[in-house]
Structures are given as structure tokens and as C-alpha cells.
Amino acid sequence: MKTAILIIQCPDQxxxxxxxSDFLFVNKGNILEIDQHVDQAMGMFFMRAAWELESFALAKEEIGTVFWEKVGKxxxxxxxxxxxxxxxxxxxxVSKLSHCLFDILSRYYSGQFEVEIPLVISNHLDLKEVVxxxxxxxxxxxxxxxxKAEAEKKQLDLLKSHDVDFIVLARYMQILSGDFIQHYPNQIINIHHSFLPAFVGAKPYHAAYERGVKIIGATAHYVTEVLDAGPIIEQDVARVRHHNSVxxxxxxxxxxxxxxxxxAIRYHLGRKIFPFGNKTVIFY
Amino acid sequence: MKTAILIIQCPDQxxxxxxxSDFLFVNKGNILEIDQHVDQAMGMFFMRAAWELESFALAKEEIGTVFWEKVGKxxxxxxxxxxxxxxxxxxxxVSKLSHCLFDILSRYYSGQFEVEIPLVISNHLDLKEVVxxxxxxxxxxxxxxxxKAEAEKKQLDLLKSHDVDFIVLARYMQILSGDFIQHYPNQIINIHHSFLPAFVGAKPYHAAYERGVKIIGATAHYVTEVLDAGPIIEQDVARVRHHNSVxxxxxxxxxxxxxxxxxAIRYHLGRKIFPFGNKTVIFY
Amino acid sequence: MKTAILIIQCPDQxxxxxxxSDFLFVNKGNILEIDQHVDQAMGMFFMRAAWELESFALAKEEIGTVFWEKVGKxxxxxxxxxxxxxxxxxxxxVSKLSHCLFDILSRYYSGQFEVEIPLVISNHLDLKEVVxxxxxxxxxxxxxxxxKAEAEKKQLDLLKSHDVDFIVLARYMQILSGDFIQHYPNQIINIHHSFLPAFVGAKPYHAAYERGVKIIGATAHYVTEVLDAGPIIEQDVARVRHHNSVxxxxxxxxxxxxxxxxxAIRYHLGRKIFPFGNKTVIFY
Amino acid sequence: MKTAILIIQCPDQxxxxxxxSDFLFVNKGNILEIDQHVDQAMGMFFMRAAWELESFALAKEEIGTVFWEKVGKxxxxxxxxxxxxxxxxxxxxVSKLSHCLFDILSRYYSGQFEVEIPLVISNHLDLKEVVxxxxxxxxxxxxxxxxKAEAEKKQLDLLKSHDVDFIVLARYMQILSGDFIQHYPNQIINIHHSFLPAFVGAKPYHAAYERGVKIIGATAHYVTEVLDAGPIIEQDVARVRHHNSVxxxxxxxxxxxxxxxxxAIRYHLGRKIFPFGNKTVIFY
Incomplete structure (x- = not known):
């Protein structure tokens, strides 16, 4: 089924x-999903609508222009x-750790992700065989x-030559430069191995062990220039006990x-995430 | 703030x-929340809209009629x-167990529930002092x-004389008759002390212990004539281990x-639950 | 059933x-629970044993001395x-918020806690009626x-005159002085309304909202002189979404x-917690 | 580090x-882990002790005999x-679904499981390339x-010829015969895709959808002759909502x-599971 998704953000009124919804109705759009949210504190409106393309009155190419004229403007x-x-x-x-890589590739293999993966980039050779x-x-x-500058240049050239839309840092242990990040604003997803904002930076499991927490966590977020401080997409936790070692x-x-x-990848692929300020609205 | 909530259910189209949304817009409704859901399998549409009454163009009394004429029909x-x-x-x-009663009354005390509690009915005297x-x-x-018939008659008389809207069985250990239930369809909330549909009926914790499960649970549901089989509103679980006794x-x-x-009470009070068939749509 | 609990901490060997276990066996102790843990990193051994007193060969009064002579020394x-x-x-x-107070008192009422509560101290009158x-x-x-100094003096006098063993800060919004804390080392339990070490200090829910976390939490810990930094006893979390307000x-x-x-109170009452350094071993 | 693990089960006394512990001490065993549990209802004692072999006074071969003579008998x-x-x-x-297979093999690849995998058996060819x-x-x-009888004969021959210790059914969609199971009592681990005992049998996700549960789950258990009724090893759950399709x-x-x-595999490999009756004691 061919579908269109419209993502909207504007001052609330x-x-x-x-x-x-009238725009979609008069153009005979069969709505599949529609979600909206008003951030009262910021006075912002967010909306996501998905509909079937087949029966739609507008051609794929003209939807944007017509929508802007009739509604968006x-x-x-x-x-x-x-x-x-x-x-x-x-x-x-990736770097050396395989668990996230395997998880992503096994979902890709089974068709769970509607995505193409044109390339994997690593600063080490350890995972070459897996890939x-x-x-x-x-x-x-x-x-x-x-x-670093030279390496990032090579990375960017590869990404551009493959028309990459977004990047997933699957336990890639390097910090990207602000310059690099600006090429993919809110298009770089990182997994940080702590329950942010606790344990920012290196070796969070060691820090969690030292602090004696009873629950550890992980955080997927968009990468910004401030380390581990970008908009959080998803978090989860696991319970630990005193006998658990680092x-x-x-x-x-x-x-x-x-x-x-x-x-986080699934939400991003579904166009379900609205980053705004340092937070995210997610329609899942 | 005075608000109105409109609850809609109809065949999808x-x-x-x-x-x-046009009805609300032309009548100058300031929308606070709006949610909708389409059950594709059943072809049913569900919608809940909440808006401010103050600035609304229609008087409280006429909203229903106008809505029916312009949209609902x-x-x-x-x-x-x-x-x-x-x-x-x-x-x-209630019966003899105090934990749910205390939890509800302490929320009521602190103003967390927008509700009146005109009476508590019990088949025992144990909790009289608490109430x-x-x-x-x-x-x-x-x-x-x-x-039973006579007792239920007394209960119904009391409920009717207090204009009770809905009933919460806070570990009330009696089974209500079908006749009683028909007076409050989808207006009686029960808490069952298992993760339904596992361990229907009496002594679910004993049954869970015997089966050796690693997780126990509880289920809030609307009461129907079939024991522990009504539409599920909410469930949650807790992890147990081999050393845990009954x-x-x-x-x-x-x-x-x-x-x-x-x-479950909070969702019900917020008019967020749509029972349909043996399931619930809940906008939370 | 009368029981004894022995709590041991020593360098591992x-x-x-x-x-x-031989000491308990030769004195005819019927062991109910026995747990031990070795912290490999610190080379420390921790043990907790509970047994029936009735059949025990030693009188209650002499157990300590005999144990020290035969084993402890x-x-x-x-x-x-x-x-x-x-x-x-x-x-x-307590201060003004009633939820923790009600929860504790309702458990006390139903006999879930094996404890006496000789008094409640508050800096406000709001919860007097509840108590x-x-x-x-x-x-x-x-x-x-x-x-503050004068108030703490009054508090300490009351606590001492009632032979209080330990203190629970049930959302008591005042910071205790180091002097006060030294009277009850590892005997003051606080509930902090965040997933520590994230959001130390005041208004953690506001901070969590600003940061856009997807999970919030709470932490029970022993109070030390460093704010919100004492040994963690228990933590748990709840999932939140973008539409959740502060x-x-x-x-x-x-x-x-x-x-x-x-x-945390239950573990403390069961003598199941071993604070050491800034962490806890808990046998639950 | 070479280690020994002793697993004990006997009537409690x-x-x-x-x-x-005296046996281990007099033979100079450096205890790494020791756990015990008494099932009061059944009067059974369970113990697991792990210690370093290197400094141990008994040779690997004689430990069993000496232990039996001095203690076990x-x-x-x-x-x-x-x-x-x-x-x-x-x-x-395995059959056709790859998610459990990938998860196990990726852990095996990264050295998380201390195990050999001499073979994978499948009734379909779909996952051959992955393996x-x-x-x-x-x-x-x-x-x-x-x-079936013939196929199981082939399977058993293969298993025996490879000295297989235990079997994992990683979404193998066939029911094993009682005869087959008797060759590996408490050595066959199955994953059932529901929160047992809810939704025994085929298509549990469909059944969960029909019942309108708010939480789904999965259960790892040892396989016995009664379908989905063997001793439960581990369970976990995930929250679902009304908009989630099958x-x-x-x-x-x-x-x-x-x-x-x-x-479940990790616990089994660590010799941490004691099946007894239809339940399990697990020291994790």
C-alpha cells in the first residue's frame, strides 16, 4: 500500500x-493514522497524518504545493x-561491540525495518565479518x-555519495564534531548506555556501579553538539542488585x-518523532 | 476551568x-485534547474531544442537539x-481488605480524583472506622x-437514591448478579488479583504460587455477567521469586x-475509556 | 514465632x-533464612541469618557474648x-504531602509492618487530622x-524520649543538619522524587520535564550529610510521554x-539492608 | 579460572x-558463590555452591565420592x-522465525554464553544461511x-552423536513426543510466546488481541509431556495499547x-536452576 505522511509543526491556534482534516477529506484521503499534540507551555501545535495515496485526488508531486497554498501558509x-x-x-x-549491530541487522534481515542500509562505517575491523x-x-x-577532520571528511563523502538520510551510532565510541553533526541535524541517533541525564560521558556502567544504583538504563537520543544532551527519543531500564559486578x-x-x-530507529523510520527544543514529541 | 468532553463511536468512513473538528472550530471551541482511533478489523471509529466551555458559541444545554443535527446524524x-x-x-x-480502599480514599482526600463519594457499601463491618x-x-x-436478591435490592435502592454514576469494587469479594450488573452496564469497575485471563476465579495468588509463575499481576476490568471476563481497562505486574510464599x-x-x-478510576473519570465488544479503547 | 536475626560484616576469608552455620547448628538453631554476599572488589563478607529462638540452646541474653567468643572474634x-x-x-x-504518609499508615493499620509508630513530627499542621x-x-x-538548631533540638528530645530506632522522611521537605544525622547514622530513610543520581535537589519533576526524559523515578536512600547522595536502598520508575505535564x-x-x-521500610524492618561505603547490600 | 559447582537437593533438616560449608572449608575451597533455599511447604532444601578448583584439596575426580561419603549420604x-x-x-x-536464533547466536558470537553449539536442527531451510x-x-x-517418529529418531541420533547436553527450542513450532522428551528431562528449554498460563497453545498473540489484554508476555520453560505446562524458568512482559494490531x-x-x-539459557548454563515438581528454584 502506498502511503503519504504529513508532519506539521506550528504555533497553536x-x-x-x-x-x-478538511484538506484530506476534500481530496478523498483515506486517513490511516492521525495524531496531534499541543504543547501548552510553548504554545506549539504538532500533527502527523498518514493516508492512502491510491485514492487521493492530488498527485504525489503536487500535494506539497497545494497543501501550502490551502492550509500551511x-x-x-x-x-x-x-x-x-x-x-x-x-x-x-560501529566500533567493536556487536550487540546493537546484530540486533539492527537481524531486524533488517527479517524485514522489520522499512529501510535500506547502503553502508556500515567503523573505526575498527572487528565487525567486518558480521557486516x-x-x-x-x-x-x-x-x-x-x-x-578526526580528515576521517569525518571521508565519512561525509561516503554518506553523501550514498544519499544517506540518517545515521545510527550503534555503540560507535567516537565523538562527532559539531561540523559533522550540522550536516545531519536531528538525523543522527545515538545510544547512550545510561539512564540520561545520569552518568553522562564515558564508562557509565562503572559510574552506576560506584554509585550503587538499583536500576540501570539506556537512552536513545538525537546527537547535538553537547555531549549526551540531545533530545531523548527512548529510554528503558533494568533492575540490578548488589551482587551484580560491573x-x-x-x-x-x-x-x-x-x-x-x-x-528509536522504528519511530524515526515511521516519521513519528518531532524534535523541538531539547525534547521530542513521539506519536507511537 | 469549565470544560466539555464529547465521546463518539460510529462506523468508520x-x-x-x-x-x-469543523463543528468545534465554527463554534469557537478551544480544543484541549483530541484523540481518535480506527479499529480496522471492526471498521469502527472512536473519538474523544475536550474543549473549553467559556468561549464556546453554544450554550451547554444546546450542544448535544446541535451536534446531532449538524454532524452526528x-x-x-x-x-x-x-x-x-x-x-x-x-x-x-468493599469487604475486609483495606489496601484498595485506603489508596482510593487517600487520593480522594488529596483531590487527585474529580469525584464525589456519597457512600461506601460493605458486607462486613471491618472497614467502617476507616470510612x-x-x-x-x-x-x-x-x-x-x-x-443475595434482597441484599442487592437494598444496594440498588441506596445507589439510586444517591444518583450514583458508577461503582468501584475495591476487593469486594461477592459476585454480583446479572440483574444487578444490567443497572450499570460498563459502569462497574472490578479489580481482579491476577493477570487475566490467567487465574480466573477465587484464590489467584494461590494458583499463581502453585503454577510457579515468575510474574504476578492485577487486572481492572468492567464487570459483565461472565466472571472475570469483562473488558480489561488496565493491568500491571510484579516480579516474584522462588522464595516468595503465598x-x-x-x-x-x-x-x-x-x-x-x-x-482505571482515573481513566473512567476522565471519560477516556471506550468499551466495545469485550475490549477497551483508552485515550491516556 | 520468636526469631533472632544475626547481621555480620567482616573482611572476607x-x-x-x-x-x-556450625555455631547455629551446634546450638540447635532452626535456620529460617540465611544469605551471604562477598564484595570481591572490597574484599568484604556480609551475612544475615534468621532462626527460631524457641528451640535454641542459648538464652536470648547470652547469644551475643557466646557468638563473639566462639566465632566473631x-x-x-x-x-x-x-x-x-x-x-x-x-x-x-512529614510536611504537607499526604501520599507517602497514607501509604505507610495504611500498611501499619493492616499489620503489614512489624513496627510501632510512637509519633509523627511535622513542620506544618496540614496532616494533623490524618495522623x-x-x-x-x-x-x-x-x-x-x-x-533550625532549636527545632532539631526539640525533634531530638522527642525522638530520644520515645526511644525511636529509626526515622522515615515521608516527603519531609527540610534538609537535616549533619549534627542531627549523626544521631541516627543509617537510620534515617528519605524518599527522593527522582531517579538518583539524576535530578538531585529541589523540583526534580520540573527538571525531568525540562530535560524531556521518557522515564521518571523515585529513590529511597539513607540520609547522609551530602544531599541526596546517601546509600540507595530502592528505586523504581514510571514511563511518561510528551503529553504529560509537570x-x-x-x-x-x-x-x-x-x-x-x-x-525500603520493609527491608529496613527485616534487617535486610547492609549499608557500606555509599552502597547497600540488600537480601530480599 | 577453573571452578566447580555443586548442586544439592534433599529433605530439609x-x-x-x-x-x-565445612566440607568446602576443610578442603580449602575458596567459595565464590553460595546460595540456599528451603521450600517450607514441601520441606525441601536446595543449595548451590561454586568454588575455585585450583587451591582445592581434592582432585576433580574424587570430589563427588568424598562429598557423598562425608556429607551427601x-x-x-x-x-x-x-x-x-x-x-x-x-x-x-528452529523453524522459520529468526529473532531468537539471531539473539542466541549473536551472544554466542560475542562470548556471552559459555557453551558449544555443535548443531542446529530445523524442519525448514529458511534459516540455513543464517546458521x-x-x-x-x-x-x-x-x-x-x-x-514424526522417524524424524525424531534422526534428531536423537544427531544429538547423541554430538554428545548434546541440552536443547533450546528457539521458536521451533513442532510438538515433541513424550518419548523424545524423556531423553532430555529438564534439558529442553522452550520459549512460549505468551504469559503462561494465559494463552496456552497455538496463536497466543491472536488470542491476546481478541481478549484485549493490556500487557503481553513470553515464558521460557522446561518442556514436559503436557503442552506449555512445564516448570517456568523466566517470564517478562510488554505493555500494549488498543491501537496495536496483532x-x-x-x-x-x-x-x-x-x-x-x-x-533462561544463561541460568541453565550457570547451573542456577533447580526444577522440582512443576516449579523452579533459580539462584540468580
Missing amino acids: KGIVAAV DFRMEYNLHFNSPKPKMALF DNFGIPFHHIPTSNAN SDLVQMGQDVEKVVLSK | KGIVAAV DFRMEYNLHFNSPKPKMALF DNFGIPFHHIPTSNAN SDLVQMGQDVEKVVLSK | KGIVAAV DFRMEYNLHFNSPKPKMALF DNFGIPFHHIPTSNAN SDLVQMGQDVEKVVLSK | KGIVAAV DFRMEYNLHFNSPKPKMALF DNFGIPFHHIPTSNAN SDLVQMGQDVEKVVLSK
Whole structure:
């Protein structure tokens, strides 16, 4: 089934839902999903509508223009229009840890993600074989503080040449430069292995162990220039006890990380996430 | 703030959201919340809209009629209109266990529930003092299989004389007759102390212990004539281990029961639950 | 059933379990529960044993001395001996919020806690009626930065005159002085309304809302001189979404707070918690 | 580090812990973990002790005999002695669904499981490539009601020829015969895609959808002759809502299934599970 998804964000005022739903109705859109949210504190309106394209009165190419003229302009909307075909292109960045990579690739394998993965980039060779087995091109770009600018240039060239839409850092242990991030605003998803904002930075499981917490967690978020401080997409936790060592925490935490990261990817692919300020509205 | 809530249920077709949101817009309704759901399998549409009454163009009394003429009739809608004033009236039925009763009354005390509690009915005297301390009339109606019809008659008379809107069985250990239930269809909330449909009937914690489950649960549901089989409103669980005795399970389970039951009451009070068939749509 | 509980902490070495279990065996102790833990990183051994007193070969009064001579001395043990009678004495400190107070008192009412509550102390009068209804003496001691020393003096006098064993801060919104805390080391339990170490200090629900977290939490911990940094006893969480306001977070969080605090009290009453350094070993 | 694990089960009586811990102490065993449990209702004692082999006074071969003479005989113990080398051998049975298989193999790949996987058996060819990529022999044994006895004969021959210790049914959709099961009592782990005992049998996600539950689950259990009724090892759950379709439930449930199954494997590998009657004691 061919579908369209319309994503809207604008200052709140009366009549928005009526205007958008009327636009879809008069053009014979068969609505599949419709969600809206008003952030009262910020006076912002958010809406997501998905409908069938087949019976729709407007051609795919003209929907955007007509919508802007009839509805968007009056409400000063920021909007995006997405179609479920062609599939978006996702790049994976990995280092040495395999658990998130396997989780993502096994979902990709079974068709759970509506996505293409044109390439995997890593600063190490450890996971090359895993990626090869899934028939995905693996690019080894060693990265150090010394060659960072150069390495990121290579990465960006690869990403651009493959028309990559968004990037998933599947336990990629390098910090991206602000310059790099600006090429993909709110299009880089990272998994941090703690329950943010607790334990920002390196070695969060060690920090959790030292603090004696009874619950550990993981956080998927969009990458911004401030480390581990971008808009949170998804979090989950696991209960730990006094007899759990740091390596137990690592292992138990990895089970949380991979589920949280894959959920974030699913929401992103479904165009269900609205980042605004440092938060996210998510219609799941 | 005075608010109205409109609850709609009808066969799905194009244009419903547009029609309802347009009705609210042209009458200058400031929408506070709007949610809708289509059950694709059953072809049913569900919608809930809440808006401010103050600035609304229609008087409270005429909203229903105008809505039916302009919108409801065409779509063959079942709808209900609620106002947040006066508060709905809730009756509590209890037996001997105090945990759910205390949880509900302490929320009532702190103003968390927008409700009136005109009376508590019990087949035992154990909890009279608790109820007295909250200044709520306590009615003792002993119940047995022998006097059930007579007892239910007394209960119904009391409920009707207090204009009770809905009933919460806060671990009331008696089974209500089909006749009684028909007076309050989808208006009687029960808490069952298991993760339904596992462990229907009496002594579910004992049954859970015998089966050796690793997780126990509780289920709030609307009461229907089939025991423990009505539409489920809310469920939650707690993890147990081999060293937990039946009485541990009872204690751990009670913590789940009271939270689950109070959530169900909150959803019911917010007019957020749509029972249909043997299921519920809940906009929370 | 009269029972004894022995709590042991000492540097780890071979033979401790054998020595302690042999001591219980030769004195005809019927062991009910026995747990031990070795913190490998710190080289510390922890043990808790509970047994029936009735058939025990040693009189209640001599157990401690004999144990020290036969076992404790050789292993340089710190140990404590507890009996389930008389019940320990718990003081509650409250301010204006009733949810934790109600939860604790309703468990006390139903006999879930093996404890006496000789008094409740508050810096406000709001909850006096609630406490009165449970037949517990309520002491109003207004507290400000100006009169803090004097107020704490009054509190300590009351606590001492009632032989209070431990204190529960049930959303008592005042910070206790280091001097006060030293009178009850690891005997003051606080509930902090965040998932520590995230959101230390005042208004954690506001901070959680601002950060856009997807999960909120609560933490019960022993009070030390460093704010919200004492040994964590118990934590739990609740899932929140973008449409939840700060006041939703407060309400959802309160459900977590009361369950977490009551669990911490239960563990403390069961002599199941070993604070060491800034962490806890808990045998539950 | 070479370690030994002793697993004990016997009627409860005084002195067992003392006798076992003394045995380990006099033979200079450096205890790593020791856990015990008394099932009061059944009067049964369970114990698990792990210690370092290197400094132990008894040779690996004589531990069992000496233990029986000195301790086991007097207490009529059933006991098992395990060493962490050589690794146990695990066979996987799969059909068409890949999520549990990938999860297990990715943990195996990263060294999380101390196990050998000499073979995977499937009644379909779908997952052959996945298994091949991990370098594990894949055996295709088509199974139908008609050829079941013959197919099971082939399976058993393969298992025996590879000295398989235990079997994991990773969403193997066939029911094993009682005869087959008797070859591996409490050595066959199945993952059932519901929160047992709810939704026994086929299509549990459909049944959960029809019943309108708000939480779904998965259950790992040992296989016995009664379908889905063997001793439960581990369970977990996921929250669902009214807008989740059956296929959503399947997808959300698979995330639970794979984590639950892998936990069960980890406990089994750690010799942490004591099946007794229809329940399990698990020291985790």
C-alpha cells in the first residue's frame, strides 16, 4: 500500500485540526493514522497524518504545493511530506561491540525495518565479518584525535555519495564534531548506555556501579553538539542488585541498549518523532 | 476551568475528523485534547474531544442537539457529552481488605480524583472506622447466597437514591448478579488479583504460587455477567521469586492492585475509556 | 514465632559460612533464612541469618557474648543481633504531602509492618487530622532556617524520649543538619522524587520535564550529610510521554514514591539492608 | 579460572549448610558463590555452591565420592557436580522465525554464553544461511505428523552423536513426543510466546488481541509431556495499547521472547536452576 505522511509543526491556534482534516477529506484521503499534540507551555501545535495515496485526488508531486497554498501558509506551518517509497537510507556507525549491530541487522534481515542500509562505517575491523555476512558494504575509517577532520571528511563523502538520510551510532565510541553533526541535524541517533541525564560521558556502567544504583538504563537520543544532551527519543531500564559486578551491568545493560536503540530507529523510520527544543514529541 | 468532553463511536468512513473538528472550530471551541482511533478489523471509529466551555458559541444545554443535527446524524454516531461539573458520583463496595480502599480514599482526600463519594457499601463491618474517618457514609449490608436478591435490592435502592454514576469494587469479594450488573452496564469497575485471563476465579495468588509463575499481576476490568471476563481497562505486574510464599505474593500483589485500580478510576473519570465488544479503547 | 536475626560484616576469608552455620547448628538453631554476599572488589563478607529462638540452646541474653567468643572474634566481625520482639520504633517526618504518609499508615493499620509508630513530627499542621485518625501523636514543630538548631533540638528530645530506632522522611521537605544525622547514622530513610543520581535537589519533576526524559523515578536512600547522595536502598520508575505535564509527572511519580519508600521500610524492618561505603547490600 | 559447582537437593533438616560449608572449608575451597533455599511447604532444601578448583584439596575426580561419603549420604542428598570446562553442548531447534536464533547466536558470537553449539536442527531451510554464516552445522529434518517418529529418531541420533547436553527450542513450532522428551528431562528449554498460563497453545498473540489484554508476555520453560505446562524458568512482559494490531503484538512480543529465552539459557548454563515438581528454584 502506498502511503503519504504529513508532519506539521506550528504555533497553536484554533482551527488547525479542522483545516488539515478538511484538506484530506476534500481530496478523498483515506486517513490511516492521525495524531496531534499541543504543547501548552510553548504554545506549539504538532500533527502527523498518514493516508492512502491510491485514492487521493492530488498527485504525489503536487500535494506539497497545494497543501501550502490551502492550509500551511495561513497557519505559518513548518511541514514535511514523506512517502513510504522509496525506502529511506540509513548508515550505521560501529566500533567493536556487536550487540546493537546484530540486533539492527537481524531486524533488517527479517524485514522489520522499512529501510535500506547502503553502508556500515567503523573505526575498527572487528565487525567486518558480521557486516559482510549480511551483504552490506563495510568501510573501515580509522579515527583518532589527530586525523578526526580528515576521517569525518571521508565519512561525509561516503554518506553523501550514498544519499544517506540518517545515521545510527550503534555503540560507535567516537565523538562527532559539531561540523559533522550540522550536516545531519536531528538525523543522527545515538545510544547512550545510561539512564540520561545520569552518568553522562564515558564508562557509565562503572559510574552506576560506584554509585550503587538499583536500576540501570539506556537512552536513545538525537546527537547535538553537547555531549549526551540531545533530545531523548527512548529510554528503558533494568533492575540490578548488589551482587551484580560491573561486567554483569554491562551485559544486562546491553540487552536494554539494543531494544531501546531499535525502538528509536522504528519511530524515526515511521516519521513519528518531532524534535523541538531539547525534547521530542513521539506519536507511537 | 469549565470544560466539555464529547465521546463518539460510529462506523468508520471518510470525513469524520473533519466534520467534528469543523463543528468545534465554527463554534469557537478551544480544543484541549483530541484523540481518535480506527479499529480496522471492526471498521469502527472512536473519538474523544475536550474543549473549553467559556468561549464556546453554544450554550451547554444546546450542544448535544446541535451536534446531532449538524454532524452526528449523518455519521450515525453514538455519542455522549460530559461536563466537568457537577462531579460524577462514585460508590465503593468493599469487604475486609483495606489496601484498595485506603489508596482510593487517600487520593480522594488529596483531590487527585474529580469525584464525589456519597457512600461506601460493605458486607462486613471491618472497614467502617476507616470510612468514618474520611467522613463518608458507610452502609453495612450483609450478603450471603441466601439473601443475595434482597441484599442487592437494598444496594440498588441506596445507589439510586444517591444518583450514583458508577461503582468501584475495591476487593469486594461477592459476585454480583446479572440483574444487578444490567443497572450499570460498563459502569462497574472490578479489580481482579491476577493477570487475566490467567487465574480466573477465587484464590489467584494461590494458583499463581502453585503454577510457579515468575510474574504476578492485577487486572481492572468492567464487570459483565461472565466472571472475570469483562473488558480489561488496565493491568500491571510484579516480579516474584522462588522464595516468595503465598503471603508474599498477596502482599506484593496488593501493591499492584491498588495502583491498577486507581488508574482505571482515573481513566473512567476522565471519560477516556471506550468499551466495545469485550475490549477497551483508552485515550491516556 | 520468636526469631533472632544475626547481621555480620567482616573482611572476607575462608571458613566464615562454615563457622557461623556450625555455631547455629551446634546450638540447635532452626535456620529460617540465611544469605551471604562477598564484595570481591572490597574484599568484604556480609551475612544475615534468621532462626527460631524457641528451640535454641542459648538464652536470648547470652547469644551475643557466646557468638563473639566462639566465632566473631576470630574473624574480626562487626555484628548485630536483633529479635522480632519488642517491635522497633519508627518516627515519621512529614510536611504537607499526604501520599507517602497514607501509604505507610495504611500498611501499619493492616499489620503489614512489624513496627510501632510512637509519633509523627511535622513542620506544618496540614496532616494533623490524618495522623489523628490513626491514633498516633502528632507533633507540630515549625522549622525555618532561622530556628533550625532549636527545632532539631526539640525533634531530638522527642525522638530520644520515645526511644525511636529509626526515622522515615515521608516527603519531609527540610534538609537535616549533619549534627542531627549523626544521631541516627543509617537510620534515617528519605524518599527522593527522582531517579538518583539524576535530578538531585529541589523540583526534580520540573527538571525531568525540562530535560524531556521518557522515564521518571523515585529513590529511597539513607540520609547522609551530602544531599541526596546517601546509600540507595530502592528505586523504581514510571514511563511518561510528551503529553504529560509537570503536574502529571508529579502525580505519576507519587505512585512510584510511595511504593519505593514502603519497600525500603520493609527491608529496613527485616534487617535486610547492609549499608557500606555509599552502597547497600540488600537480601530480599 | 577453573571452578566447580555443586548442586544439592534433599529433605530439609538442621545442619545441612554447616555440613556442606565445612566440607568446602576443610578442603580449602575458596567459595565464590553460595546460595540456599528451603521450600517450607514441601520441606525441601536446595543449595548451590561454586568454588575455585585450583587451591582445592581434592582432585576433580574424587570430589563427588568424598562429598557423598562425608556429607551427601547422611542427608540423603541428590547432588550434581559440574565443572566449567569442558563447556556444555547446546543444540538449537528452529523453524522459520529468526529473532531468537539471531539473539542466541549473536551472544554466542560475542562470548556471552559459555557453551558449544555443535548443531542446529530445523524442519525448514529458511534459516540455513543464517546458521551457515556463524559456521555452525545446519541439519534439515522435515517434520510432519506422518513422519514424526522417524524424524525424531534422526534428531536423537544427531544429538547423541554430538554428545548434546541440552536443547533450546528457539521458536521451533513442532510438538515433541513424550518419548523424545524423556531423553532430555529438564534439558529442553522452550520459549512460549505468551504469559503462561494465559494463552496456552497455538496463536497466543491472536488470542491476546481478541481478549484485549493490556500487557503481553513470553515464558521460557522446561518442556514436559503436557503442552506449555512445564516448570517456568523466566517470564517478562510488554505493555500494549488498543491501537496495536496483532502484527504489532507479534513484533513487540518477539523483543520479549528473545530476551526471556536468552536469560533462561544463561541460568541453565550457570547451573542456577533447580526444577522440582512443576516449579523452579533459580539462584540468580
